[in-house]
Amino acid sequence: MKYNAMQVTFWFNEIDNFKELQNILDAELNKYFSPFNLTGVPSNFDPIIPRINSNTLGGHTIFNMSKINAQISTSFDNDYVNNLTKCYEYVKQKAEEIFNVLTQKCNINILYSAIQVNCEYEEKNPVEKILNNIFNKDSDENYAEIGARFSKKIDDKYYYNISINDAKVVSFTKKIEQGSKSQTIIIPLIPEREVTVEKTVLAFVVEINDKYSYNQIGDYNTTKENFDNIFKICSEKMDELSKNVIEGKII
Numbered sequence: 001m002k003y004n005a006m007q008v009t010f011w012f013n014e015i016d017n018f019k020e021l022q023n024i025l026d027a028e029l030n031k032y033f034s035p036f037n038l039t040g041v042p043s044n045f046d047p048i049i050p051r052i053n054s055n056t057l058g059g060h061t062i063f064n065m066s067k068i069n070a071q072i073s074t075s076f077d078n079d080y081v082n083n084l085t086k087c088y089e090y091v092k093q094k095a096e097e098i099f100n101v102l103t104q105k106c107n108i109n110i111l112y113s114a115i116q117v118n119c120e121y122e123e124k125n126p127v128e129k130i131l132n133n134i135f136n137k138d139s140d141e142n143y144a145e146i147g148a149r150f151s152k153k154i155d156d157k158y159y160y161n162i163s164i165n166d167a168k169v170v171s172f173t174k175k176i177e178q179g180s181k182s183q184t185i186i187i188p189l190i191p192e193r194e195v196t197v198e199k200t201v202l203a204f205v206v207e208i209n210d211k212y213s214y215n216q217i218g219d220y221n222t223t224k225e226n227f228d229n230i231f232k233i234c235s236e237k238m239d240e241l242s243k244n245v246i247e248g249k250i251i
Contacts, residue, residue, distance in 0.1 A: 001242045003080070003087045005118040008095040009071040010102060010110045010222070016043065016067065018051045021106055025052065025065075028101045032056055032094055033063060061094060070102060084238055092231055099227055110222040114209035115234045120201040121245045126166035129202060133250040134164070150251070157213045158230065160206075160237060164250060167203040170195040202245065208234040
């Protein structure tokens with residue numbers, strides 16, 4: 001299994017004291033992140049648009065904070081992509097620091113939280129694999145693409161969401177004619193006959209969140225215990241998924 005990226009998102013009621021928050025984030029998270037930038041977004045714009053952003057000093061993680069959430073998005077390099085434990089520990093360390101700063105220094109109540117993992121597994125015929133494993137259907141060459149999404153409750157507290165799709169990793173070369181006015185490569189305009197399929201994969205997006213608890217329990221907030229449980233469940237589900245695909249199954 002190849003682990004491409006992880007995201008951790010914290011959701012909260014609308015805020016607007018961004019200058020104050022910028023100063024707190026700079027003071028508390030400078031060992032991980034470069035100085036936090038405050039973006040001048042008009043107050044009447046969509047609250048999901050980030051107002052504060054930063055990168056980790058190594059450049060692998062992006063931090064964004066909007067009026068209603070804060071999120072870190074990590075893209076893993078070749079030293080991490082094949083090692084779930086390293087990916088997990090790297091993200092968890094930073095996510096815990098941010099959770100503590102938001103709740104203890106910024107006095108923000110986290111309504112609910114989510115962890116998402118984007119990963120892939122090389123598979124010779126992913127369409128056939130999904131058809132057989134999920135839909136219990138024989139392979140049909142007329143299926144060009146296929147995917148599925150499932151959501152399960154865990155302990156009547158958490159949601160376990162998983163999306164599965166077939167995908168291709170391709171490469172291509174494009175000759176730029178001398179004197180050409182445009183050298184822009186527009187991906188949708190590259191026909192498939194001009195690309196080389198390097199590999200085909202099963203592409204997974206796995207998410208664990210505690211929105212079920214938020215939906216069902218009045219005045220619910222993500223506590224540190226809830227947050228730790230989300231990470232624990234995520235780790236268990238990723239281990240389970242990895243074992244399944246190695247054994248020829250999916251879920």
